[in-house]
Amino acid sequence: MSDSVISTLDLEREHQLLKLFPEPVRLHLLYKATEPKSTSFPYRLYGVGPFIIVVYLASGEVRGAYMSKPPAYQERDENVFLFDVTTTNATKMSPKDDSKIVICPNYSYNYEFGNSFKLRTETVSNESNFHVSFSSGEVFNTGWPDECYNITKGDAGFKDLELFRVTGVGDVLPFPWREISWTERTREDFRESFVSHKVFVESLSSVRVLLLGPTGAGKSSFVNAVRSVMFKRTTHMPSSGAGAPGHFKKLKSCIIRTGRGGPATSLTLCEVMALGEAESAGLSVSDALAVVKGHVPEGYRFQSDTPCNSQTPGYRTEPGIKDRIHCVLFVLDARKITTYNDDLQKTIRMLQAKISDLDVPQIVLLTHVDQLCHAEDVKYVYSSRAVRDKVQKAAELVSMPMSYVLPVKNYSEELDTNCSNDILILSAVHTLLQAIDDTLDDQCVSSTVE
Template identity: 30%
Template sequence: MQRKKMHQRLKNLSVAPQTSSITEEQRKQLCALLGDVELSLLYKASVHGYQDSAFHQRCDHQGPTLLVAYNHSGYIFGGYTSVDYTQSGQYITDREAFLFRFQGKIPVCIKINSECSARYDDTGMPSFGEQLFFCYRNQPVVYHQGGDVFNYTARVNAFNFSPATLYGNDTNLRECEVYKVEQIPQISAKMTPWRNVLWTANRRAQLMGLIRNYKPLVTSVSRVRILMIGPVGAGKSSFFNSINSIFMGRITSKAMSGSAGTSLTTQFRTYPVKDGREGKPLPFVLCDTMGLEEQTGAGLDIEDISSILQGHVPDRYKFNPTSVFQPEEQKASRPASLKEKIHCVVYVIDATKISLMSDKLQEKIASVRRKVNSLGIAQIVLMTKVDEACPQVEENLQSLYLSSYIKSKVQEVSSRLGVPVSCVLPVKNYSQELELELNCDVLLLTALQQMLNFADDYLDDVCSMEDKPK
């Protein structure tokens, strides 16, 4: 099919170390070599290490993969193999394997010579044709075995290239990345969606009415408090801006949002939403936090989250990553009232970075979940940037629940975070739009309605029948 504008998942953001180093245009050109495919970043040497064990842990049994290397002279080059890495100790025949280099903006493909093995599937780092070795001896270098001397039967070199042309004879790598290559299934009108959604103006109006007329299950709580937690740049602040935009009837940007290597949110903020410019406050408050970061002493601290959950942290409190929140002595001596506590926790996860989530960050989220579980607070996962994760969804948001790729990402989030699949809600926040869009609104409002439902589940669980309205 004719490829539309590709998504922005792999922008070149040097300040965000776990994102891809190739630009959107370069990614588009690489996809053109492979057909209608999706690239998912599996391994990034600067993040996961140059050791062969780190490579195999993340890249074995992943199917077709594309390796992209970058040296200090600005050359971008690499190789593709359609056969799994398995550490089998066998020579791999792969007629689809190729090397490539960028010549300006265009990648030039160097196909494998016939009757040659594409690579040796050992326990080391990737190599192609016993000629080109990446991260050689667990170092940030590339090594070229010249000539036609091999330790297996071959008539000619597997790939015809010169090091000067391929990488400018600069063997020092500044980065090496490996991507999983997946064919994107074609979406047809005959396919059955894996979730049912009414993409209509009537459904949007119905959801807005349900939210406007919502009353918390407990009379002492006038507005439920929903806490947004997630990694830096996942879209917590953008979700508030998006919900606020829907009820204001125009695109708004009240909460600071954007792309950065560290959290743009440095304060604990509680954001009420009004029903229009002069309207009354709606019956919920979205609470925004500093982003989670994997490093110790960076981002939001687990103990700070505990204080927020229990209602001790005031609006606009400025977080200090090196020192946990200490409540005032008078407030610490009494428990917060139910209306001050958090009633629903929402984990905000970027759909384009799920596979790249580090073990440290995953464990940090798990620690948060254990704390939230101990308090019995309802939890939901908001999976953002679904349009950037799948080109077909970017082309038509209504294909979201027809996309097997998005479904696989929902299942991956469920597995990594230990939440039911039914609690993972894909959405698209407003980011570059100038006008509201029906499909975005339906997804966002559906997610918000589910948060209110979950908040009621929590209130129903913790409160006695006497405290409920008759």
């Protein structure tokens, strides 16, 4: 067929049809009946592998059949099914007995899917002529009325017939599960929005975001990544402490600036001791909540066996709004999300529940996603089935919706920044700033009402 031939299958119906398959697939148009240069239809099926026959009726109905094997006489196909599809829904009808599905008996090129769908073809002067019939049948129980269309005579009830090859797409989904524009303009718009952002509360010039997560998840790396985006070059800040069990780690706040020596933005990222596999081996829940409430002084060194309390030097008994945490960012490693032990998962869920009680917004940052999607450019991250699955796992772990989980790639080996990665990082910053604005807005409205 000519490369210029366009399928009659519109994008909405194609999207619904693709949902019928358990794994992501693509459809490749092989044959179109109304194309003047169409070659013999039957021969197109041989050696194709999985295929779909789609019939378009003048009434607007779209029906068809799928087979996972090339047609072979008396060969059974356990995966065969019929379907009808609209712009908003697709119905899949599997056979009650696939032994009654007949394909090409005696090489007469008859395709019979029970009594529900029959297609007879004849080749005349290297062109295919068709006779199509539909019925409710017993093998598929489609509920279709008895209808016959003689395509060779220009039946007014028939519109078109197409044959598609069905191929797997591996990790790449046919449609992105999130939409974003990966352009230089998008990067600059995000950066400008970040630089010009003003906190909703006038008395608050900067919001404090606390990064919580296990050792090696990428908390410090995210701080460096955000600074790198703003500096337009990769930056490397020293670690704020050891994350190994039994060691100290201090509360360290990093003001994000618009560039080297530039004015401060409205964002401050705060690091603390890592969460351990058991509460005794890392940051305790009580210390984490003390930080969120604003009791813990800057530079305080955490110890798992000695919680911060009112006797701690610098402890704030009555913290103000500037001292508190305005958003908590759970930082999790996408590569390890399914292997975190029960104790760590329990700690994370406990923190999530208690922080929710404090009316502090929470976001999940999923790092190292570039090692899942097998793509050189992270702009394909939202087309990756593997990344989407890990995002879902992270949402389940933290008991939050998938929309609260943001995949990112921190700068680690790179010496220079790149557009797509900057967009992913800035998009995460934009989302958390919006979450803080929404929460502060809601709290101000609530206090006014009271």
